[in-house]
Amino acid sequence: MDITELILSDHHEQRRMFAQLDDLDRGDTAAVSAIWARLRVLLEVHAAAEERVFYPELLRLGTGAGSKDSGAAETRDAVHDHNDIRDAIARTADHDEGSASWWEAVAEVREANSDHMGEEEREALADFRRHASLQLRHDLAVRFATFESEHAQGINAHDTDPDDYVEQQTPTQQG
Template identity: 30%
Template sequence: MKIFEALRQDHEKQRLLLKILAETSGDTPARREYYAELKEQLETHATAEERYFYSPLMKSDNTVELSRHGVAEHHEIDELLEKLDNTDMSSPAWLRHLKTLQEKVEHHLADEEREFFQVAGKVLNESQKEKLANNYQQEMRAELHH
C-alpha cells in the first residue's frame, strides 16, 4: 500500500463519522461516542499525516507551500474541535459548529485528494510512498485506542 491509499482510507472514516454526527441531536450517548471517535481520528490522523506525509514533502520546493497550507488547515480543524469541546452538546450551536467542522474537513480532504496527492506523487518515489504508508499506519494503530 502507498501513502495515498492509507490516507484515503482514514479520510473515508472521517467523512462517515461527520455524516453520522450531523444526523444526531441532543446530548446523547451516541453523539458523545461518535464525537469522541471523530476527535480521536482527526487528531491522530493530523499528527501522523504531518509526520509521514507533510514533513517529507516540506523538503521539496514543489510541495512546501501545499504542505504548509495543509498543516495550517489542521490547526483550523483543531480550533473547531476546541470550540465543539467548549459548547454544550444539547445546544443548537453545537450542531452549527459541527457543520462548520464538517465543511472544513471535507474541503481539506478534497484539496489533498484532488490536488496535493497528484503533486506529491511526482515528488515521492515508489519506495518512499510505501515506507511512508507503513510508518503512517503503524502510528495510527499505536495511537488509536480501539
C-alpha cells in the first residue's frame, strides 16, 4: 500500500463519479441526489484525510515541484484548493437539487476539484514520491485508509486557513 497510490485512486473515483452525474437523466432526481451525496462525502473526507495524514509529511520532506519551490508552498496551495472545493460544495446547498442553478454549482465543484487534482498530481505527489521511503508511504497509506473508512458517512467539513495550517504543522526550531 502506498499513500500516493491511494490518493490517485481517490482522484480516479472522483472523476468517475462526476462522469456518472454526466450520464444521468437530469430528471431522475433520486439518482442525482444519491450519487451527489456520495461524491460530496468522498470529496470532503478525502480533503480531510490529506490534511490529517499526507500534508504534514509533505511539509517535513517536500522540497517543491512544478511551480512550487517548497513543500510548504505546495501545502498552502493544496489547503487553499480544499477550501475552494468545500466552499463550492456548500454553494450547491443554495439551490434545489437537480435545478439548472444546482448543476451550475456542481460544475464549479468539478472545476475546482479538477484543477486541484491535476496540480497535486504534478507537484505534491511527485515531490513526495521522490523524498519519502516506501515504508513511510505504506505507513501513511494505512493511516489514510483508516481515516477514510472511519469517516465513510461523512464529516463536518470546514475551511482551514492555509498559513495557520502550515504554521501548526511545522515544528518550531529550538535554539
